[in-house]
Amino acid sequence: xxxxxxxxNGAAELIAGDYREEWVDIENVLTSMxxxxxxxxxxxxxxxxxxxxVGTNQHIADGLVPRGWxxxxxIPSSFKFLGTDVDFGKNGVVVEVQFSNYPFLLNNTIRxxxxxxxxxxFHQRPTSLIIIVVKAGMFxxxxxxxxxxxAFNQLEALSHHGVFTVPIRLVGLFEPLGRVWANWxxxxxxxxxRIVGSRALKEFEITAGRLGRCKIxxx
Amino acid sequence: xxxxxxxxNGAAELIAGDYREEWVDIENVLTSMxxxxxxxxxxxxxxxxxxxxVGTNQHIADGLVPRGWxxxxxIPSSFKFLGTDVDFGKNGVVVEVQFSNYPFLLNNTIRxxxxxxxxxxFHQRPTSLIIIVVKAGMFxxxxxxxxxxxAFNQLEALSHHGVFTVPIRLVGLFEPLGRVWANWxxxxxxxxxRIVGSRALKEFEITAGRLGRCKIxxx
DNA sequence: AGTGTTAGATCTACGA
DNA sequence: TATCGTAGATCTAACA
Numbered sequence: 426x427x428x429x430x431x432x433x434n435g436a437a438e439l440i441a442g443d444y445r446e447e448w449v450d451i452e453n454v455l456t457s458m459x460x461x462x463x464x465x466x467x468x469x470x471x472x473x474x475x476x477x478x479v480g481t482n483q484h485i486a487d488g489l490v491p492r493g494w495x496x497x498x499x500i501p502s503s504f505k506f507l508g509t510d511v512d513f514g515k516n517g518v519v520v521e522v523q524f525s526n527y528p529f530l531l532n533n534t535i536r537x538x539x540x541x542x543x544x545x546x547f548h549q550r551p552t553s554l555i556i557i558v559v560k561a562g563m564f565x566x567x568x569x570x571x572x573x574x575x576a577f578n579q580l581e582a583l584s585h586h587g588v589f590t591v592p593i594r595l596v597g598l599f600e601p602l603g604r605v606w607a608n609w610x611x612x613x614x615x616x617x618x619r620i621v622g623s624r625a626l627k628e629f630e631i632t633a634g635r636l637g638r639c640k641i642x643x644x
Numbered sequence: 645x646x647x648x649x650x651x652x653n654g655a656a657e658l659i660a661g662d663y664r665e666e667w668v669d670i671e672n673v674l675t676s677m678x679x680x681x682x683x684x685x686x687x688x689x690x691x692x693x694x695x696x697x698v699g700t701n702q703h704i705a706d707g708l709v710p711r712g713w714x715x716x717x718x719i720p721s722s723f724k725f726l727g728t729d730v731d732f733g734k735n736g737v738v739v740e741v742q743f744s745n746y747p748f749l750l751n752n753t754i755r756x757x758x759x760x761x762x763x764x765x766f767h768q769r770p771t772s773l774i775i776i777v778v779k780a781g782m783f784x785x786x787x788x789x790x791x792x793x794x795a796f797n798q799l800e801a802l803s804h805h806g807v808f809t810v811p812i813r814l815v816g817l818f819e820p821l822g823r824v825w826a827n828w829x830x831x832x833x834x835x836x837x838r839i840v841g842s843r844a845l846k847e848f849e850i851t852a853g854r855l856g857r858c859k860i861x862x863x
Numbered sequence: 864a865g866t867g868t869t870a871g872a873t874c875t876a877c878g879a
Numbered sequence: 880t881a882t883c884g885t886a887g888a889t890c891t892a893a894c895a
Contacts, residue, residue, distance in 0.1 A: 467890065469865095477887065497878085497886095503880055506797030509878085525747075527869080531754045532747035535807060542805055547891050567889045569869060578725030586761055588807065588880050589755060617875040637868070646889090688881095697872065716870095718874065728869050729895085744871050746885080785874045788885060836872055836891040857883075 427599040429457050429561075431577055433584045436592035439554050449458070451556060451596070454488030455490075460600050460607040462629065462641065466615040467568070472557040474629065474641045476564040478524035479619050485522055485558070489513050498547045507536040515552030522558045529573045530579055532546045533557060534589055539590035554592045561599040563631075563639045572636065574598030602631050604644065645819040647674050648780075649793055650796055652803045658773050666737040670775060670829065673707030679819050679826040681860065684836040686786070688761040693848065693860045695783040697743035698838050704741055704777070708732050711746035712741070717792070719765045731742075736769030741777045746790045752776060753808055760810035773814045774809045780856045790805075792816030793856065814854040821850050823863065 432440075440448045461480035464472045490496055497510040513520040519540070521533045537555045544551035562572035576595055583589055609627040612618035628644040649840040651659075659667045668849040680699035683691045709715055716729040727762035738759070740752045756774045763770035795814055802808055828846040831837035 464890090476891095482887085499879095503688070504801075506794055512886095519735060523887090526745065526871095526889085528745070528747035528751035530751075535750045535754060535802065537663060538807060540799055543686045560867090568891085570889080575725055582723075582758060583754065584726070585759060593866085598884085614875085616890070619876065619888095634866090662877085669865080686875090708877090731870095742871095745887095780872095787875085787883090788887085789873080833891085835874070838892065853882095 426455060426458050426460055428429060428452070428593045428596055429573065429599060430527065431580075432595050433580055433593045433595070434590055436554060436594040437488065439592050444516070444518055444554055447515050448556075448594075450489065450492045450515070451520065454492070455545065455575075455596065457557065458484050458488070460605055460629075462607045463612065465565075465567070466514065468494045470565075470575075471563065474607075474609070474643070476524070476560050476566040476570075477608075477610055478560075479612065480572070480608055480624075481524065481560075482522055483619075484608075486513075487602050489520070495548045500502065501545060504536075504539065504543070504545065507539065511547055512539075514547035516548060517546075517553040517555060519547055519552055519554070520556045520558065523571050524560060525571065527575060528570045528573050529584075530557070530559075530576045534580065534593065535581070537593070538589040538591045544576075552591070554594070556594045557595060558596045558598065562600065564638045565641060573599075584631055600631060602633055602639065604628055604630050607641075626638075645670070645674060645677050645679055646820065647815055648792065648818060649813050649815045650799075652799055653809055653816070655773060655813040658811050660822070663735070663737055665771055666734055667707065667710045667775075667813075669713065669734070669759045670739065670777075673704055673711070674777065674817065675814065677707070677847065679824055679848075681826045681828050682831065683834075684784075684786070689784075692784065693826075693828070693862070694745065695743070695779050695785040695789075696827075696829055697786075697789070698781075698831065699827055699840075699843075701741060702825075702838075705732075708739070714767045720764060723755075723762070723764065725760065730759075730766055733766035735767060736765075736772040737775060738766055738771055738773070739775045739777065742790050743779060743785075744790065745788045746794060747778070749778075749790050749795045750802075753799065753802070753810075753812065756812070757808040757810045761810065763799065771810070775813045775815060777815045777817065780816045781856045782818065784857065784860055792818075799819075811828050819850060821852055821858065823847055823849050826860075
């Protein structure tokens with residue numbers, strides 16, 4: 426997929442410096458990933474293609490883990506009220522991939538802020554940089570799932586007000602309009618299942634909708 | 645129901661001063677409310693009584709609106725990326741009732757922080773005090789729904805680190821162990837429906853479980 | 864009438 | 880094996 430990103434609190438400088446290799450890992454995994462789609466089970470749009478968070482998450486994990494990223498790293502017990510684990514970590518870089526509902530953006534951001542202030546170690550070094558990966562607003566998706574433009578606006582407002590100081594790179598997953606080969610996956614249940622029933626590369630056409638939201642149709 | 649609360653950033657002093665009447669409204673509504681229960685539709689615990697967010701939300705709205713609280717007050721367009729509205733407001737006091745998943749706590753808290761810093765007016769006066777109402781951890785509930793003890797720990801950690809400065813009173817809804825008459829509601833669908841099919845006061849027994857979580861059984 | 868968005872509801876997945 | 884809690888998935892409700 427294509428990516429766009431925005432840096433907060435000096436993330437760009439950190440990545441240009443000590444964390445270049447960690448960024449390259451992420452960039453390689455994301456830009457070599459095909460768009461993943463699945464069938465919606467929402468009333469009135471049953472069967473229509475929507476962004477597939479299960480497939481996308483799986484693909485990212487399959488890419489990062491062999492590159493030395495630790496997955497689901499436990500949160501220390503002193504911070505257990507902030508959750509059980511962070512998605513990925515390597516050398517003080519924490520990655521959160523977030524396709525769930527929009528409030529997770531501020532949850533992930535603020536708990537990361539505390540991990541940073543407390544110098545919590547997730548992998549080798551104290552938390553120094555957070556990379557948050559989200560999908561673009563262009564994709565038809567489950568309602569209320571977080572999207573890049575929304576996350577961007579929220580983080581920008583927060584950082585202007587100095588609410589958080591941890592360096593964050595917010596990464597958005599995009600796809601150009603037009604024809605695209607996407608990974609179309611059927612799961613063993615219409616909702617929630619992570620068990621692949623069928624998976625195949627299939628061609629779709631992405632066309633612009635009214636505003637930023639697009640339509641995705643099989644060719 | 646019984647309530648417990650915890651104050652952050654001077655909320656107690658504000659309530660003892662200018663906002664006594666607004667607090668009395670909320671206290672009266674919450675303490676005169678019966679426990680609301682519904683049937684779970686979760687696999688393996690189908691039909692078991694769980695905390696009913698729909699009924700509880702409805703009861704609170706029915707109590708606050710006649711007391712002069714404005715409901716679903718629109719967020720000004722300059723902050724539209726923070727959402728569409730806040731639950732209730734009166735004279736600069738904003739109430740958020742939150743029974744959805746846990747990340748909404750930090751979403752509601754941090755967006756309230758921005759409303760406070762920007763002196764956003766929701767009802768007559770600039771946002772001066774936030775009251776967040778949640779259920780206690782004792783109740784069987786839908787998975788991952790926010791609970792008081794979790795919210796308490798998160799807000800405490802945040803305020804210790806100075807991440808937010810807006811005065812907040814966090815209010816938890818509790819029920820003593822033993823027999824209780826609760827509002828048992830059947831909705832027109834097993835999930836999501838807000839249309840009451842049947843509603844009746846019914847007696848339940850609340851017994852202590854392993855840790856804080858309790859069991860609730862019909863008598 | 865159909866679209867789009869947030870809010871709220873609430874499930875399954877998974878590991879301790 | 881069953882329980883519990885968070886993470887993630889993803890729906891319906893309601894309103895602009």
